[in-house]
Amino acid sequence: MSEKDFLNKVKKQLDEQSEHLDAATLSKLNQARQAALAQVNPKPSRLKNNWLPASGLAAAVLLTSVFLFRSEEITTNSNHGMDDIEIIASSDNLDLYEQLDFYMWLLEENNSAG
């Protein structure tokens, strides 16, 4: 038998062996292939699951920010209210209103002199 014939016979026998693999082995090979291919095209549902904790965290951060902002705003507004009361209640301002006639007369005198 020539070397070429010998190698052809070996190849034919090996081909025959691999073609007659049992169903269980073929099934396992198929499962292995599908599992490997799943890496190329990951399922969208899995992606969604991956994003779920991140979106939950983002929502929590947003709610906390809104709450803090609003409470600061309320605090700031209430401070403004206190400032207004202080201004209205201050005695200097009341003096200004009491002497308003004097200041009006001073303005008229300046205008006539000018």
Added chain:
Amino acid sequence: MQHDCVIDKKIGKDRTLDKTHALDQFLSQVERRAFKIAKLAVGNHDEALDIVQDSMFALVQKYANRPSEEWTPLFYRILQSRIRDWYRRNKVRTTWMSWLGFRKDNENDELENALEALPDPHGRDPSQVAANEHSMEDLEVAIKILPLRQQQAFLLRTWEGLSVADTAIAMKCSQGSVKTHHSRAVHSLRETLKEHWT
């Protein structure tokens, strides 16, 4: 702008599907031979399946984006690497087992005998099956007793039909070494099988 974005996404999805399809076809073509090569090398059905599965994962994970012409030598390079890893682990395990005084028992003999008694699932003539099986067994034994490098060179060149250059890539050696290993393997197999294959 939004339309362009939608088109880009569609093209990307199509490319992924094309790539998946191409990889699926490639792996379907090589998986049986890869399993047989692994089984001839390690002599264990489940270990051979694990090796093929690992090789598939590694190819898809690392080389899916490489041109498809490169997949064959890359896949067999991974496969041969996994087989060598198995040999190393097995050698350490065998050394420890023999050092500790354990020995392998033939617990699977009974199951193998029972399976051999089952009728042929492809409906072939029993005498033909017996002759073929003997011939195949002889071939398997002859390949199994080859040194690993000769076995790899022989199976990749003769069976898988890889070129010398691609076999050298798969075996991580020079083309000259591939030729030497292959030539020695052919010589050794012809010597072993000459009495049965005349």
